[in-house]
Amino acid sequence: MRYKAVLSYFGFIFFLLLNLQSTGQIKPGDVWMDSNSEMINAHGGGILFYDGVYYWFGEHRDSGRKQFATWKGVRCYSSKDLINWENQGISLSVSEDPESEITAGCNIERPKVIYNKKTGKFVMWFHLELKGQGYSAARTGVAIADSPAGPFTFLRSFRPNAGQWPLNFKDEWKTDTLTIDDLQWWTEQWRLAVKEGLFIRRDFEEGQMARDMTLFVDDDGKAYHIHSAEENLTLHISELTDDYLDFTGRYISVEPAGHNEAPAIFKKDGWYYLITSGCTGWEPNAGRSFRSKSMLGEWEPLGNPFLGEGADVSFRSQSTFILPLNNGEYLFMADRWNPEKLRDSRYIWLPIKIEDAKPIIEWRDQWRLSE
Ligand code: GAL
Numbered sequence: 001m002r003y004k005a006v007l008s009y010f011g012f013i014f015f016l017l018l019n020l021q022s023t024g025q026i027k028p029g030d031v032w033m034d035s036n037s038e039m040i041n042a043h044g045g046g047i048l049f050y051d052g053v054y055y056w057f058g059e060h061r062d063s064g065r066k067q068f069a070t071w072k073g074v075r076c077y078s079s080k081d082l083i084n085w086e087n088q089g090i091s092l093s094v095s096e097d098p099e100s101e102i103t104a105g106c107n108i109e110r111p112k113v114i115y116n117k118k119t120g121k122f123v124m125w126f127h128l129e130l131k132g133q134g135y136s137a138a139r140t141g142v143a144i145a146d147s148p149a150g151p152f153t154f155l156r157s158f159r160p161n162a163g164q165w166p167l168n169f170k171d172e173w174k175t176d177t178l179t180i181d182d183l184q185w186w187t188e189q190w191r192l193a194v195k196e197g198l199f200i201r202r203d204f205e206e207g208q209m210a211r212d213m214t215l216f217v218d219d220d221g222k223a224y225h226i227h228s229a230e231e232n233l234t235l236h237i238s239e240l241t242d243d244y245l246d247f248t249g250r251y252i253s254v255e256p257a258g259h260n261e262a263p264a265i266f267k268k269d270g271w272y273y274l275i276t277s278g279c280t281g282w283e284p285n286a287g288r289s290f291r292s293k294s295m296l297g298e299w300e301p302l303g304n305p306f307l308g309e310g311a312d313v314s315f316r317s318q319s320t321f322i323l324p325l326n327n328g329e330y331l332f333m334a335d336r337w338n339p340e341k342l343r344d345s346r347y348i349w350l351p352i353k354i355e356d357a358k359p360i361i362e363w364r365d366q367w368r369l370s371e
Contacts, residue, residue: 024368024369026364026367028347028348028350028364029346030346031346035084036087038087039343039344040056040077040085040347041075041343042058042075042076042077043342044109044110044111044320045057045059045110045111045112045320046058046112046215046320047331050148051148052080054082055076055077055088055149056076057075057112057124058075058111059074059108059109059110060072060074061342061345062343063343067342068342069105069107070105070107070108071105073090073102074108074124075091076090081369082331088149088150089149091149092111092124092126092152092154095154101130101141102141103131105132107128108128109126109127109128109129110127110212110214111124111126112124112214114223114244115148116223116243118242119244120146121145122144122147122150123142124142125140125213125215126141126213127140127141127211127212127213128141128157135211138229139157139159140157140159140210140213141154141156142155142156142157142245144245159207159209160227161207161238161247162204162206164251165200166253168252168298169200173196173197173201174197176197178196179198180202194233194256194257195256195257208251209230209231209232210225210227210228210236211229211232211261212232212261212262213228213263214227214264215240216265216272222239223244224237225238225240226265228260228263228279229253230256232259232279233256233258233259234258235274235276236251236252236253236254239295239296251296252296252297255299260277261279262276262318264319264321266352267324269354270293271292271293272293272295273291274289274299275305275359275361276289276290277319284314284315284317284318284336285313285314286312289301289303289305289358289359302358302359303358305352305360307362309363315350315363317334318334320333327370332351334347334349335347350362350363350367351364
């Protein structure tokens, strides 16, 4: 009897030590709980740091057949240490009104929130697909709030940059009469035509497609909307107006026909770095990286930023956001999608560093933020 009691006593001490050791650690791919011991449900998200608090916004996913649409909205969690998260509820709710662009059953993906110092407002942008239309609407949506966790008020959704040519678009491409019907998809001739504006011309009047997206606020306060356009073939980087509520019409196309999704961006030592994925839906693929001296400048491809075993599938994840930390480090955030059970898609957070002028991401089973 005594022997058993001693054993269970040591077992208990061991369990305690294990748990103590794991506190304060980020464990990519584990089940992450909020302060109510409920699974964190904030996918394809991003983080806003405001007044000493981190606000994590993401897609709230339901279970079963409902999981592929949005029935609640964008969920928000808050934290002071990026480890312990408190549920702040739904910060942008879908509408009960069947006429609303964000009526329940629409699809809100990859929401991101930024703070506008001039207006004192919090601005949320997201990828919106209209109810019952699959992924064909390809719109961007915008919402506004007075406080960081919301509630956000939906303003409108649209296809951006209607009637505007990219800044890096040649004059002769504007009048080219070649259309999609003239070409066979995925041929060299077709690829060249995409580079020379095939889809930009097609979508010129209506506005450019906007699917996977992120936001970036530069040191000078200018904000940019980065999104997959042209049937997900090309990324567009667009400047937002001073109030962050609209597009100025100044934009560039990046890697035409390069098939980039899931953009995430950060700035370090005067360089802008962009991480993306390829286009394989919920399935992971090899990540890509780029750098540029200016947001609307030339982006140089730098290859796969993931290193080591599993790099070919980005450690089974897809990028969503990069958060600069106060200690000069950067937190790379990605989703390990589980299309069988989307709400149980896991979070892959890892340090991202620059080595030999390239961003690199290495796997860690668990790691600690240094501050
Ligand atoms: C991914 C995209 C996700 C989601 C998914 C749907 O490529 O990054 O945000 O849209 O496709 O299949």
